[in-house]
Amino acid sequence: MRRSSQTIVNNLPGRQFMMLTLVIVVSGLILRLLHLDFSYSNDELSALSRVRFNSFSDLVSKGFFVDGHPGGIQVFLFYWVKLVGMNEWAVRLPFALAGAMGIWITIRLFTRWFGQAAGLFSGAFVAFLAFPLLYSQIARPYGIGMTFCMIMAWYWTKLLFDEKPGIHHAFAYALSAAACMYTHYFSFLLALIMGISGLFLLNKDRVYHYTGAGALAALLFIPHIPITLNHLSIGGVGLWLAKPVWSWPLLHIASVFNNSVIIAGLVVLIIIIQVRYLKPEPDTSVFRVLSLLFFLLPMITGFFYSRWINPVLQDSVLIFSFPFLLGFLFSFSASIPKRLVIIMTSVLIIVGTSQTVFIHKYYSRQHFGEFRGVAQAICTWNQKYGMDNITRAVSVNNPWYLEFYMKQENSCEATFSQYDNRGGEDLTVLKKVLEKAETPFFAYAWTKPVPPEIRDMILARFPCIVEAFNFSGLSEATLFSQQNQSSCRNATIKTIFYSSFQSENPGSGSFPEFYPGYEGTLYELSYDYSNQLVAAVEARTQEHLSGALLVASFHDDDGETLLWTASKFDLFTAADSISTIRLTIPAQGKDLSNKKMKIYVWNPRKTELEIRSLTIFTEPFPEYSGTAANQTRK
Template sequence: MTSANKKILLLIIVLGIILRFYNFHLIPFTHDEFSALFRTNFDNFTDLIEKGVKIDGHPAGIQVFLYYWVKVFGKTEWVVKLPFLIFGILSIYIFFLIAKIWFNETVALVSAAYLASLQFSVLYSQIARPYMSGLFFSLSMFYFWSKIIKTPSRDFYKNSLFFVIFLTLCAYNHYFSMLLAGIVGVYGLFLIDRKYLFKYVICLFITFLLYLPHLKIFFFQLNVGGVGGWLGKPNKYFILDFIYYIFHFSNYVLLVTIAIAVFGFYKNKISNLVPAHYLLFSILFFLPILIGYFYSRYVNPVLQFSVLIFSFPYIFFLMFGHIQNQKPIINLFLVVVILLTNIVTLVFERQHYKIFYNSVYQHILTDCQNFKKDTATIFLIDSHRKISAYYFNKLDLDSNFLWLEDFGSERDLIKFLQKASVGKKQLYFGCVSSVNPAVFPILNEYFPKLVWQKNYARGTTYLLSTEKSDTEGLVTALDFEGSVQNNWSNVNTQSIVDSLFYSGRHAYLLDSTIEWGPTFTVALQDIVRNEKDFIDVSVKFKRKGWINEVMIVSQLESLGKLIDWRSSSFEKYFNSSDDWHTAYHSIKLSDVELRYKNIQLTIFIWNKGRSTFYIDDFKIWVRKGNNLIYAVDQKIK
């Protein structure tokens, strides 16, 4: 390796260190890290396995490591994250060595530059979970495997020893790093020099023996299944989205990447390419994706971007493996262009240090602290209690909040707001992304003016007041006064009554003969400008008989295909009195796949139980959403 290329590699590693360690003492814990730390509070190893490992769905390796690490070094954020930051740096160097074995120094430098500067690898170096550890273990495993395959006669036993060690660590780290290790191990049976086949099989057998103590945990977790309770099945765009995510969702990064790949064909003959190399690295990159995809579609959802970090580096060998070795000045130019493009987009397009360094769990508690003593303000939050307790103690915060979950139902929340809004002028609401989207329009009914909204990854904080608000965002309001507006249908004028109403002089009566009530239909693109927005619906209703199986329904369709269907029951908002009540319904568009043509939105009342009741003031709003809600792994718009 030339002295100039060594300096280029040093530049890559130094910048990789800077990107990962920038203000590293300020990096907050993620939800997954908190979960892992809460599962280290056991007095003995048996409880750790039974109560801290089995219930998690991951192998025991990293949880056991954290258990002993925090016992010795404590639970300060940077201390917990430090080993994984180091794994991230070491991975850059190991990846360089692998590329050098299979290709040349130019391919190695280009590939290492990407691994050093892309958000995917930077982000997971800053998270104390089994992702960057798994990348380091799997790259190290592949490095020693490569030496066994390429030069078996040189230090076979030493390389085999480290191959077995890292193969075992992959198995104990994460099931997807184990999957990749299994693919590599099996593939090696076809590549290994026949003289060393028996010894290679012995290596695999020893690895299996080392994994035997974990088999009981493996089968227990296999029977439990995946994370289908909160993780949805991957859609047809998953692979393309993943590749786009790797490259920062940036046309600039893609343009540079494609340009370098095209440059590689300059003065390079197709006959110089080695098909076996492309087959190997295609299998390593695509097979874990395909296995995860079909398992998630037809068995249990397990596939998300994070679990593919172990196999993602091999895409660079597919893209750049044909590049011939270049002069150091060309290598420097390529590396500088890669690093500059990736770092600029990491900081400004992906806003990594702004978004990831701000914990929504902390901001839910701190965004209101400068007016926390205001007795005219209600402080309501929907967050994680144990994580909140961590920040209460760490930051010495006022912990006097109302918790949304303490209200047993929507009726209880509304009853509280009806009384509280009389004597209070403001309401502060901080929530994580999993909050019921209909909560906000309920709060907004009694505190109609949005003073401010602060957006974070995975959550939002709001300040509302009792001041009157304009009708910004109002799409339509069916009040049964005068002629029916455009886009409304199924409104029978004979059902409009003037004997009883909530506002104006008329209301609408649905009885046992009417199953389908007033219906609003519109092209989604005509009312929504951002796919992170909400569509809120409210309707006043009053019983004439008993309310049974009545609901607000919304559906999104594209060319006759149903995309999304959801409903909200009137019963949730009915308190058995003869007063007027309000039913609410919300669509969180950020949770709906919207990449369809000509999407039609339909909202209607479904009187499934054939009840008899009045409705009035049927309103539909578009509410500005949180454009950062899924910014960590989606494009920011």
């Protein structure tokens, strides 16, 4: 099969086509350079923490041999940060530039495959969609890997379909394929799929060029094979990433189009226009099938591998094949009149960019867990209230992630009583930290999901929230105090039920399994879902570990349990002393107003308990507030 670059075009004058291409690429570049100095993400800090070595051998053995990604980007960062330092803007600049270059290559490739309209439309979507924009703004393999994949596809096309492919095309294809292999295992997968596909399209006059290029790419990857074998033995993201649900592919496609009706409308409008002007174009059929194949096969492979073997599928890993979805969708556009192509390209740039920036609010969204803002909050509190007056705990994947930003805050330093909390024994450790805390303030921050019990455990001992910064639910920093004052951020607590109890000691071994509490509905308590629902009991336990639980449950009319949640007394109580046990009840987002609710104490071991009171109240949800939060992507 042969086709020249002039076979299918929309016949736009060269100057107009180049002008539209320039506008798209420059628009995409500007979007990628804006607000490039936002707080590093967890993945970026993980990568940067693994380039702080003096030798290349240490980088290999400690920097990416133990990681789950190929070493290409890690090697680049190793040398790049030595040159420019670790400033966010400087570190991310080459990734943003590579992302803009990917727009240009996308336009060239799909113009070659399907005509000018397909190239311009595809490039415009890559330029303004939040999905490729975000992953071109972080110093990770995804955006730059997409560009490598498009370069590989360009030289793959020239090697297979040019009338006279040169040896320089074979070398360029081999190098770009090797770059994909060294960047990410999903870009490696696409290189493999593309390479195998080429064997079925290969003509005899270029067997040596093509197989030689493939052999050279494989040869270039040989030094990395022992590292890859070690990566395959590591659980990687499968240790924490859940298996994808069956609807995941559809959810992914919706997300890459900004979950936007407007963006979907633009796609549908182009499809309608394509149908209106559709003419048979047999030369495009092979490329249309290839586009669909290159987009679907990585998704299908990742999906079933994640379902059956080890979860690895995330939105980010499919960015390498994403442009081929666009190429397929717009592959029927070769016959659209050139005037309409100009109009639609202009509409895409204006409407698409406006949707991403102003409606999707890309630059004011919190895309990743916040580290700079958390560090700023901790340093501000140390300065305002005194470092020795605050006990601090944090949940972070690596203490260096916070230390990196704390050193930027006038060389701020702080010690933490706990650096991570994954539940279980970590909660017991936190309990001991709280019991030993003699300071008037307690600061807790997290940059990754933490057990919900933590907030209740702290509030039971430090009931006043002095200041709180919540970064769109992706990270949080809160300063608690023992003094319950009207100035507390949670001072607007509203009690909706209270009952005191006078328990008689019935004698050793005869304590009840269940203690009376509240039985009714949320509607009867006038709970309006605008605040958190909390239950608390005051209790005295004779033993240090009683095994008792404060339980909240909801049931339908048939007695089926709709929600069951509990707090363990053992996380709150000390032997032979009065303690407060809190339970935040996750009622929001559920239709539970008229369902039967029970709140009670369950004492399965029938150990000695004295329940003094039960209170049900509401308190404000954690709020996005304060100067630290405002210094994120705004």
